[in-house]
Amino acid sequence: xxxxxxxxxxxxxxxxxxxxxxxxxxxxxxxxxxxxxxxxxxxxxxxxxxxxxxxxxxxxxxxxxxxxxxxxxxxxxxxxxxxxxxxxxxxxxxxxxxxxxxxxxxxxxxxxxxxxxxxxxxxxxxxxxxxxxxxxxxxxxxxxxxxxxxxxxxxxxxxxxxxxxxxxxxxxxxxxxxxxxxxxxxxxxxxxxxxxxxxxxxxxxxxxxxxxxxxxxxxxxxxxxxxxxxxxxxxxxxxxxxxxxxxxxxxxxxxxxxxxxxxxxxxxxxxxxxxxxxxxxxxxxxxxxxxxxxxxxxxxxx
Amino acid sequence: xxxxxxxxxxxxxxxxxxxxxxxxxxxxxxxxxxxxxxxxxxxxxxxxxxxxxxxxxxxxxxxxxxxxxxxxxxxxxxxxxxxxxxxxxxxxxxxxxxxxxxxxxxxxxxxxxxxxxxxxxxxxxxxxxxxxxxxxxxxxxxxxxxxxxxxxxxxxxxxxxxxxxxxxxxxxxxxxxxxxxxxxxxxxxxxxxxxxxxxxxxxxxxxxxxxxxxxxxxxxxxxxxxxxxxxxxxxxxxxxxxxxxxxxxxxxxxxxxxxxxxxxxxxxxxxx
Ligand code: SF4
Ligand code: SF4
Ligand code: SF4
Ligand code: SF4
Numbered sequence: 001x002x003x004x005x006x007x008x009x010x011x012x013x014x015x016x017x018x019x020x021x022x023x024x025x026x027x028x029x030x031x032x033x034x035x036x037x038x039x040x041x042x043x044x045x046x047x048x049x050x051x052x053x054x055x056x057x058x059x060x061x062x063x064x065x066x067x068x069x070x071x072x073x074x075x076x077x078x079x080x081x082x083x084x085x086x087x088x089x090x091x092x093x094x095x096x097x098x099x100x101x102x103x104x105x106x107x108x109x110x111x112x113x114x115x116x117x118x119x120x121x122x123x124x125x126x127x128x129x130x131x132x133x134x135x136x137x138x139x140x141x142x143x144x145x146x147x148x149x150x151x152x153x154x155x156x157x158x159x160x161x162x163x164x165x166x167x168x169x170x171x172x173x174x175x176x177x178x179x180x181x182x183x184x185x186x187x188x189x190x191x192x193x194x195x196x197x198x199x200x201x202x203x204x205x206x207x208x209x210x211x212x213x214x215x216x217x218x219x220x221x222x223x224x225x226x227x228x229x230x231x232x233x234x235x236x237x238x239x240x241x242x243x244x245x246x247x248x249x250x251x252x253x254x255x256x257x258x259x260x261x262x263x264x265x266x267x268x269x270x271x272x273x274x275x276x277x278x279x280x281x282x283x284x285x286x287x288x289x290x291x292x293x294x295x296x297x298x299x300x301x302x
Numbered sequence: 303x304x305x306x307x308x309x310x311x312x313x314x315x316x317x318x319x320x321x322x323x324x325x326x327x328x329x330x331x332x333x334x335x336x337x338x339x340x341x342x343x344x345x346x347x348x349x350x351x352x353x354x355x356x357x358x359x360x361x362x363x364x365x366x367x368x369x370x371x372x373x374x375x376x377x378x379x380x381x382x383x384x385x386x387x388x389x390x391x392x393x394x395x396x397x398x399x400x401x402x403x404x405x406x407x408x409x410x411x412x413x414x415x416x417x418x419x420x421x422x423x424x425x426x427x428x429x430x431x432x433x434x435x436x437x438x439x440x441x442x443x444x445x446x447x448x449x450x451x452x453x454x455x456x457x458x459x460x461x462x463x464x465x466x467x468x469x470x471x472x473x474x475x476x477x478x479x480x481x482x483x484x485x486x487x488x489x490x491x492x493x494x495x496x497x498x499x500x501x502x503x504x505x506x507x508x509x510x511x512x513x514x515x516x517x518x519x520x521x522x523x524x525x526x527x528x529x530x531x532x533x534x535x536x537x538x539x540x541x542x543x544x545x546x547x548x549x550x551x552x553x554x555x556x557x558x559x560x561x562x563x564x565x566x567x568x569x570x571x572x573x574x
Contacts, residue, residue, distance in 0.1 A: 049373075053370045056366040056393075057370065059370060059415075067418075075366065079363050080360060080418070082419060083419035086418040142328070149332050154363050155339040155343070155362040156362065156363055156366065159367055160391070165393065173381075174382070175384065176385035176387040177385045
């Protein structure tokens with residue numbers, strides 16, 4: 001039995017910032033996830049065709065094509081030269097995510113994310129053991145395997161089992177047995193492996209991670225001097241190996257979370273009572289000095 | 303080259319172990335995925351692809367399963383295959399002729415909507431579409447073959463008289479009626495499935511099948527003697543000895559005999 005050694009995660013932040021302040025990015029993120037889903041559902045449900053298609057490829061307002069670049073890439077190695085419309089769509093998506101952070105897709109758009117988040121929430125609630133934790137690089141291996149299989153079989157291999165597009169397509173076009181797929185992922189994350197799917201296996205997340213390697217939008221632990229070691233950020237972060245270098249780095253090291261694994265979910269910002277973290281751009285490595293009670297020390301103040 | 307006697311450092315050893323384990327896992331998982339991906343190619347016979355669809359082996363690397371073609375179809379013909387419930391690879395577009403056939407839109411909106419070219423934009427005339435080929439699979443139940451004049455499949459065909467025609471033959475059962483056999487001409491049939499949908503029988507006697515099931519192929523070296531001869535304008539084999547034939551026609555009792563007939567061909571030098 002693991003003993004509880006500290007307050008429930010985020011309690012301090014709720015006390016200091018209020019419930020909404022301590023759940024700002026979580027709420028925004030859920031809103032974004034629902035928003036993108038509803039956008040696709042307005043057509044089939046209400047006949048409002050703002051967006052047609054699915055996450056794999058879509059057409060917005062009859063002019064804006066968007067294509068999933070990972071699916072496109074599998075098609076290319078599978079031997080198909082896609083048409084211009086799909087290529088333009090893929091390029092738009094690629095450029096967007098390479099600016100705002102590849103795994104923003106994971107945290108803000110992907111319909112599987114609420115499923116794995118829910119599994120993780122329950123996992124913590126029940127205080128289950130971590131379970132199977134393969135190497136972080138596993139998903140990159142899966143990514144490479146998917147591309148090789150696509151090339152060898154001449155198919156878009158991952159689409160045979162991709163739960164993301166299956167769930168999305170299921171909601172927009174008809175479910176079939178997709179619920180079983182979703183349940184399988186939920187149970188995998190709950191029982192077999194904490195953060196198992198999104199943190200270790202999913203090649204789509206791995207792909208977007210690579211896309212966002214040099215993304216502009218980043219979280220910075222600029223106020224790291226204020227950290228009181230409550231460890232709440234480690235508890236909520238789905239990829240918490242990214243935090244340490246920024247938070248507990250040597251003096252002078254960058255406070256930016258530069259790892260492409262970071263999903264820019266902003267949950268660490270929410271849950272920190274002393275506001276260590278903030279969104280910024282990747283060139284802003286400014287570090288706030290330890291808070292000083294004497295304002296007169298500021299030379300700019302006259 | 304590292305000397306064989308020097309043991310690997312623990313870190314290096316661990317790295318190699320991890321890599322080997324990962325590579326092994328990937329080969330296993332990859333094989334399973336490859337099996338599933340290839341399995342998905344087995345398109346069932348009743349699932350027809352939209353007009354202009356690339357051949358199945360190319361289609362699965364081209365179609366991203368977005369459903370834009372489905373949305374573009376004004377007749378709700380097309381569907382995306384649902385996981386575990388349909389006759390095609392999951393998420394790919396197909397239609398079932400007996401449920402909703404393709405109405406062969408002049409502007410082919412499904413092809414126009416496809417962003418990837420899985421439905422080939424080279425298809426500009428819907429009459430050139432080859433979604434499958436109608437086959438009159440059951441002559442024993444087809445009403446026309448029984449000697450009636452149902453004709454429904456023939457009449458509904460959007461390419462009537464070219465893709466399907468009624469071929470007359472003698473009705474041996476009644477002895478003095480005709481059979482109007484619905485006959486599909488594969489070089490013109492688009493496989494739209496309108497005939498299959500319209501067939502009045504509880505289970506259609508005419509069905510659209512994928513070309514691989516509907517068609518045979520003639521051996522490369524086969525030549526049709528009569529065509530060769532016509533092309534050459536003379537007998538293909540020269541110096542062949544022409545033995546006297548018992549020919550039907552004037553001068554013989556052929557026309558008088560029961561079932562006698564005038565031959566459709568004229569042999570050079572015969573019948574003078
Ligand atoms: S890791 Fe994969 S399943 Fe998870 S949120 Fe990202 S894209 Fe979606
Ligand atoms: S040609 Fe028309 S009816 Fe046929 S599948 Fe395309 S959009 Fe539908
Ligand atoms: S529009 Fe093209 S890529 Fe999309 S589902 Fe139809 S055939 Fe596939
Ligand atoms: S499938 Fe039937 S209706 Fe369609 S073109 Fe062929 S014969 Fe005509």
